[in-house]
Each structure stands twice: as structure tokens, then as C-alpha cells.
Amino acid sequence: MENANTFDLKPAEIATPITFREGGRKFRVVHQFRPPQFADWLEYETKLNRSVEVVGAHTRFDQERAEAAEAIWDRIIVRVEGYCVGSREQETANSKELRDAFPESWREQIPVLHKMAAIQLLAQVFPTAGDETEVYHFDPAEVEVHLEAGRGGKEYTGLVHTLRRPTVRQQKEFSRVVSTALYVRGSRTEKSLLPSRLREMVRFYDELVTGVRGYSVSGQAATREDAVKWMDALHKQTAVAALFNFEDSEAEEERVASSD
Numbered sequence: 001m002e003n004a005n006t007f008d009l010k011p012a013e014i015a016t017p018i019t020f021r022e023g024g025r026k027f028r029v030v031h032q033f034r035p036p037q038f039a040d041w042l043e044y045e046t047k048l049n050r051s052v053e054v055v056g057a058h059t060r061f062d063q064e065r066a067e068a069a070e071a072i073w074d075r076i077i078v079r080v081e082g083y084c085v086g087s088r089e090q091e092t093a094n095s096k097e098l099r100d101a102f103p104e105s106w107r108e109q110i111p112v113l114h115k116m117a118a119i120q121l122l123a124q125v126f127p128t129a130g131d132e133t134e135v136y137h138f139d140p141a142e143v144e145v146h147l148e149a150g151r152g153g154k155e156y157t158g159l160v161h162t163l164r165r166p167t168v169r170q171q172k173e174f175s176r177v178v179s180t181a182l183y184v185r186g187s188r189t190e191k192s193l194l195p196s197r198l199r200e201m202v203r204f205y206d207e208l209v210t211g212v213r214g215y216s217v218s219g220q221a222a223t224r225e226d227a228v229k230w231m232d233a234l235h236k237q238t239a240v241a242a243l244f245n246f247e248d249s250e251a252e253e254e255r256v257a258s259s260d
Contacts, residue, residue, distance in 0.1 A: 006216035007149060007156045009230035011035055013078055015152045018117045029082035031118040036076050038202060041233040044072040044119075045196035052192050066112050073115040074107060083110075124150035125235050127242040128157070141165060142210060145242045147235065159214040161227075161239040166208060174204065174244050198237055205236035208243070 014033045019026065047068040079099055083106075086095035099106045128146040147159040166174065177200045206228050215222035217230060 006214055006221075007151070007159060009215050009217050009222055009226060009232075014122065016118045016121050017153050018114060018121065020114070020117065027082070029080060029114070031073075031080050031114075032078045033076045033118075033122060034078055036072065036122065036232065038198075038233045040072050040075050042196065042198050043075070044068045045198045047071050048196070050194040052194060066116060069116040069119040070112055073110075073119055077107065080106070080110060121150060123234055125232070125238045127238060139165075143243055145239045147238055147242070149235065156214065159235075160212065161205075161209060161235075162211040162213075163205075163208040163239065163243050164210060166204075166244070170204065170207075171244070174240075177201075178244075198233060201237040201240045202233050204240045205231070208240070 014035060016031045016033060017028060018031065019028045021027070045068070048063045048065065049067075050063045052062075081097065083098035084095040085098055085101040098109055102109055126148055128148050141164065143163050143165055145161045145163060147161065149156045149159060177197055180195060180197075209224060209227050211224050212222050212227045212231070215227065215231070217223075217226045222230070
């Protein structure tokens with residue numbers, strides 16, 4: 001991916017190109033989104049309906065990824081490009097874009113797998129994975145969290161969030177939040193639903209953040225206030241999880257999938 005300088009917290013739109021194979025051929029299309037807001041990601045996480053089920057000696061993690069991706073895609077999509085309607089024999093100049101051919105129903109024509117791929121790319125944000133053991137420069141007041149993210153086919157590194165060290169009360173509250181699960185009564189197996197933690201993670205972030213680097217607003221370096229107001233909710237959640245050294249199995253699954 002192409003390297004970029006800063007991650008814009010207030011883009012007008014986000015172009016998300018996806019490449020896929022169909023019928024033995026390779027294609028590339030672009031999904032253009034408005035920036036997702038906290039409410040959009042919250043609905044996405046809620047619709048995932050994550051659950052953990054113990055079946056014999058095995059533990060199964062399940063979620064409704066297709067339903068969740070389709071819901072947020074429908075909320076934030078602005079337009080798509082590269083979906084040419086017409087037979088291959090027709091000249092490109094005579095083909096129509098999907099939006100022009102089906103102005104009222106083009107959203108319903110997009111395959112769910114395309115929607116899932118686009119949303120997965122939009123949600124790319126991970127803690128920086130360093131393999132080397134470093135000298136520990138301890139700051140009793142603050143911790144720097146380093147992230148990397150993808151957007152629009154570009155890779156953003158050097159994303160730094162400076163957060164206050166959580167108090168004992170906040171550490172206990174975080175432990176309570178991440179350990180919460182809802183037991184499913186009447187299930188023949190040991191099954192629990194895992195509620196979304198996004199709302200609490202965002203609240204922790206807004207309480208603890210003192211500054212950011214690698215982000216911008218209207219071409220200017222982002223301030224703490226910009227981070228609280230405009231930072232993507234998934235960046236906030238990932239930063240807080242890294243601060244508390246909490247490993248989210250779904251985030252790791254996303255990271256592995258994106259690197260394939």
C-alpha cells in the first residue's frame with residue numbers, strides 16, 4: 001500500500017477500492033462512503049450478535065458479520081463506481097454505471113460479499129506489532145499507544161495516542177466491562193452472548209486521551225479536542241484496548257484476514 005502522511009479525521013468522503021475475482025476474472029471497483037460516526041459503528045457492533053458456545057471440548061466463537069456489514073454499508077454508502085451495466089460485447093462508452101441503470105435500487109444490487117469486503121477495509125486499525133524487546137522508559141503519568149491503519153488503499157503508520165495511566169478505579173471498571181457476558185437460558189450447551197463494548201471503550205478514551213500524533217483536521221495537526229470530537233470510534237476502541245493490554249480476538253482475526 002502507498003504510505004500517507006497523516007490520517008484525516010474529517011474527510012468529506014472515503015473512497016474504498018476493493019479488488020475481487022468473479023468467473024475467473026479479476027475486477028476492481030470503488031465504494032465511496034461518508035465518514036462513519038459513532039452511532040454507525042455502534043449499530044454495526046450491536047448487529048454482530050457475538051456469542052461464545054462451549055460444545056464438548058471445543059469453544060465456538062460466532063457472529064453475524066454479513067448482517068452487520070450490510071447494515072452499516074447501507075447507512076454510510078454515498079455511491080459506487082466501476083459497476084458497468086451492459087454485455088461485454090458492448091463498447092465501454094455505451095455501458096452505464098449501476099447507479100445510472102438502477103437509480104432507485106442500485107444499493108440492493110451490490111453483492112453482500114462486496115459490502116463485507118468494503119466495510120472490512122474501512123475498519124482496518126490495529127496496534128503496531130513490534131517483535132523486538134525495547135528498553136522500558138516508564139512514565140508514571142502517561143502511556144503512548146502506537147497504531148497503524150488502512151484507508152482508501154493507503155497505509156498509515158506513526159499514529160500515536162497519548163493516554164493518562166488509568167486509575168485503580170478505571171482498571172477495575174475496565175475489567176468488569178470486558179468480562180461481561182449474557183448467559184443464554186434454555187440453551188442445550190453453555191452459550192453466552194458478548195455485548196458490544198464500544199460505548200464504554202469510547203468513554204474511556206475520551207476520559208484518558210491527552211494528545212495524538214499522525215492525525216490531522218483540515219490540514220492541521222489534530223488536538224486533543226479534535227481527537228475527542230472527530231476520532232473514529234474504532235481507533236478509540238483499539239487505543240484503549242492496547243492501553244489496557246486487552247487482546248480482542250476479533251481484531252486479531254481481522255488483522256490476519258487483511259494480511260492474506
